[in-house]
Amino acid sequence: MVASSLNMHDLWTLRGVGHPADLLPIVLGCDAAGYDEDGTEVIVHPVIGDPDAGRGDETLDPNRALLSERHDGAFAEYLTVPSRNLVPKPAWLSFQEAACLPVAxxxxxxxxxxxxxxxxxxxxxxxxxxxxxxxxxxxxxxxxxxxxxxxxxxxxxxxxxxxxxxxxxxxxxxxxxxxxxxxxxxxxxxxxxxxxxxxxxxxxxxxxxxxxxxxxxxxxxxxxxxxxxxxxSTGCTRSELVGLLRVLEATGVRPVIDRVLPLTEIHKGFQLMIDGALTGKLVLDHMEENR
Missing domain, CATH: 3.90.180.10 (Medium-chain alcohol dehydrogenases, catalytic domain)
Known part of the structure; x- marks a missing residue:
């Protein structure tokens, strides 16, 4: 993991909404960008599901799950996901920008x-x-x-x-x-x-x-x-994430980042979200303490 970002989904889970107690404890975090095991820069598509079960759309799979709902999420040093959920990160996109994309x-x-x-x-x-x-x-x-x-x-x-x-x-x-x-x-x-x-x-x-x-x-x-x-509308397909990347490359549009905090200050980030003090995304830098 190099970078992640906060979502309202994380806050709702902390409040106990839509998350059964028998799946706790679990690591939160839906947005992830970093390196795969081969050193390739990647973005994680956060919907873990079977496209065939959703008639070609994994968001319609009845057993789909957003990262951190049934599988440990992105607020960690390392993350395990199906290889299908890895999308190459373009060189023109920073890790911090990439971490804003998967959910919002x-x-x-x-x-x-x-x-x-x-x-x-x-x-x-x-x-x-x-x-x-x-x-x-x-x-x-x-x-x-x-x-x-x-x-x-x-x-x-x-x-x-x-x-x-x-x-x-x-x-x-x-x-x-x-x-x-x-x-x-x-x-x-x-x-x-x-x-x-x-x-x-x-x-x-x-x-x-x-x-x-x-x-x-x-x-x-x-x-x-x-x-x-x-x-x-819920989530996105892997192909929609790829389509979004094409739009960003063609238009030059980039995510709105309110601020970047080290992962160790995640509690401050949640408070800013609760207070409504953010415009755009709050990004967490997982590598800050190692620099």
């Missing part, structure tokens, strides 16, 4: 391009501009030629989103200049009604998380009357 950036990639099929000129709303998935979705959608809007309760995070190329960044819940074709939703309960109100008839909400709560108001009348579509 591939989740955003799948939401935008596999599920919503966003193309140039589409109008896209990204809720919660400061998060890892949200920052990735903004940068990828802008690079694809979409008209992007973002929301955040933080003026600083709205300003940061504007620097990434969004058309407008508004306080959470505020009306947008236009109805949008696609909403990228990871906040959940706090933003759900706003997401549906912001969507044009026939538009699509793609949801991959609910950090503010899992039980939003359904508003089913709006959904069926305006023929809105709600799509779930």
């Amino acid at each position: 950036w591939t989740t955003a990639y799948r939401m935008l391009f596999t599920q919503a099929r966003v193309s140039a000129g589409d109008r896209v709303l990204v809720q919660g501009a400061g998060g890892g998935v949200a920052s990735a979705a903004i940068k990828l959608a802008v690079a694809a030629g979409a008209v992007v809007y973002a929301t955040s309760r933080s003026a600083d995070k709205r300003a940061e989103a504007l620097s990434w190329g969004v058309r407008a960044a508004v306080p959470s819940g505020e009306r947008l200049p236009d109805k949008v074709d696609v909403v990228i939703e990871t906040v959940g309960e706090a933003t759900w009604s706003h997401s549906l109100r912001s969507l044009r008839p026939g538009g699509t909400v793609v949801i991959a998380g609910a950090t503010s709560g899992m039980n939003p108001p359904a508003d089913l009348g709006r959904v069926f009357y305006l023929q809105q579509r709600i799509l779930g």
Whole structure:
């Protein structure tokens, strides 16, 4: 291991959400970049599953698991994964940048391009501009030629989103200049009604998380009357990680890194995440103490 990064998944596991006690203790950490046993620089695809069981998509395998759910994760010196989960790291990508990709950036990639099929000129709303998935979705959608809007309760995070190329960044819940074709939703309960109100008839909400709560108001009348579509999205395939790397090479887009901490300061990193003090990803350097 050379570098990893924090995800909300790690924090939820620490809180006891979705992780059975009989699988404890377990090493956390979903994002991993380092060297394989032959010394090759690699990124770890974090979904451990069988594509055949998911009709060609390992995220649909009923027995799939994200790294750290059934297998020890990345917050360690060494990591064991199936060889299929190793993807060569391009030389133009640093280990710190690579450690941001496996969960947050591939989740955003799948939401935008596999599920919503966003193309140039589409109008896209990204809720919660400061998060890892949200920052990735903004940068990828802008690079694809979409008209992007973002929301955040933080003026600083709205300003940061504007620097990434969004058309407008508004306080959470505020009306947008236009109805949008696609909403990228990871906040959940706090933003759900706003997401549906912001969507044009026939538009699509793609949801991959609910950090503010899992039980939003359904508003089913709006959904069926305006023929809105709600799509779930979880993880990514290995081929989507490879596709993301091609996009980054072609566009020059790189992950947003808030800060880098040595692995020994991981508890400080979790506190920053709990406090909502991050914009983009917090990366852990596993080699710092050896330098």
